[in-house]
Amino acid sequence: MTLTEAPPQTAAKQPVRPPRKRLRYALTVAVFLLPSAVPLLLFTLIPMAGSLWTSLHEWNLITPMKWVGLDNYAYLLGSEETRAAFGHTLYFIAGYLPLVYAGGLGLAMLLNRAMKGRDIFRAIYFLPVVTSWVVVALLWKWLLNPASGIVNWAIGLVGLQGPGWWTDPDWAMPSIILASAWKDLGFVMIILLAGLQAIPKEYIEAARVDGANAWQRFRRITLPLLSPSTFFVVVISLINGFQVFDQVHVMTGGGPAGATQVVVEQVYNLTFKYGRAGEASALSWLLFAVVLVVTLVQVRGQRRWVNYG
Amino acid sequence: MxxxxxxxxxxxxxxxxxxxxxxxxxxxxxxxxxxxxxxxxxxxxxxxxxxxxxxxxxMPFWRIMFNSLWIAVASTVFQLVTSSMAAYAFARLPFPGRGALFAVYLATLMVPLQVLVVPLFIEMRTFNLTDTYFAVLAPTIASAFGVFLLRQAVQQVPKEFDEAAVLDGAGHFRIFALVVLPLIRPALATFAIFGFMASWNSYLWPLVIIRSPEFMTLPLGLANLHGQxxxxxxxxxxxxxxxxxxxxxxxxxxxxxxxxxxxxxxxx
Incomplete structure (x- = not known):
């Protein structure tokens, strides 16, 4: 996708129209734009304003709002709960991103060369991507069931005792990470595979002729030339990672003992469990600010390591 | 080996x-x-x-499955129509303030759903629309992402095609429907796939807005089933x-x- 700007001269080239034609033209523009502009106004822009407004109030969704200014933000910034929620979210990202990237890259490298049945394997790896998060969470909650799950049964076969997975505060986040990485592996693989196939074979061949071994070719040629795809995966994964919710809500609901209480789960609970809608809105804006800064930093920093050839 | x-x-x-x-x-x-x-x-x-x-x-499982299907199809069709029309306007119909308006569209793209969930819920509650199909569909009628994606596709359609149609006496609606839309079919297909998957999989918004089983979508119905x-x-x-x-x-x-x-x- 390249962002091609509309040629600037089009505006100047617009012929001067008589008033009736101008009205007709304005109507035409309106007819083309209103079907998207009205819903965006009603269901995105107004709620955005509403969310900012709510974040400046104390509100339980029922009794009238009470203005508190920036108190919600001040409270959240100093609160242990917020720190814990962001901590859990970062824990999720720190586990999920390396796992899904390494796994996706491994599979992409394996499938990069022509082989029999490649399309079938590619389709199989991609299958969890089209499956909904709720189904994936349920499948894994069952596989990782501590007492009756097949995974712990298999671990038991080799004489070990499997962990309590999502029922154990120490293992709940790893369980979520595992399920999430499983679902997104195929997505990352497809992106990286497309990136790998865009690398000219001659580069790798030339390095081979120059005596570079497999690791050197991978490290010096493949990885740098793959950096635009890597960048895309990292940016998307971080945005999605900070907003992780569905699988957490289904697998643990933030528990046990709050061990997987990620930020969006916290927003949900504050609103619908504890009736602290003002605080919840403020927290959602804090999360938005964090994602925005993280994304901007990456876009700024990409020149240092992303090679656009 | x-x-x-x-x-x-x-x-x-x-x-x-x-x-x-x-x-x-x-x-x-x-x-x-x-x-x-x-x-x-x-x-x-x-x-x-x-x-x-x-x-x-x-649970009314077939109904829930049917809900998911038709909501995903409707949301995809709505987004295709609204986004392609807006994309045409942003690519082909110059008007004062167009750049600024496009920037507003792009800005909505960055706001994640969880920021909007509470006020959207209040909005729906105010108009007595919680627990309705309309409420589930509403936030997916328009898509800034779609406008962005399809605008690029429209811009890649050579202007000569439109101009030829203008000479034949076609207005913007005919150019849009008969010249531009057929030429951006691959982009429409891509966007349709993303739109369908997003609706089919969406959980947070239905979770917030739907209580009665007969209006549930599959992810919500399944999560509830698991709760039971x-x-x-x-x-x-x-x-x-x-x-x-x-x-x-x-x-x-x-x-x-x-x-x-x-x-x-x-x-x-």
Missing amino acids: ARSLKYLLVGLGALVMLFPFAWAVITSLTPAGTVLQTPPDFTPDNATLDGYARLLET FTTEWNVVMAGSVVSVVPILILYLFAQKHVIASVAQSGLK
């Missing part, structure tokens, strides 16, 4: 991806009494459809299996195109 190792790894990977689905099918066919046993007592002989029967008697049947995994897996079938059929048909669309999104 290296070749067979490669096949071994690729095959192992495929097994890891397929096993959870296979296990769900097996669990869904296991008799209720033995589901929690390890190793599970499952043989083709004692396979039973009880889990599926329980599923159908405890915490230990009857054969029922929960039966629901999961059936809910995967429609998307699986679609995927088998559109698989090449789905994968190509995703692959392309990474190649900027």
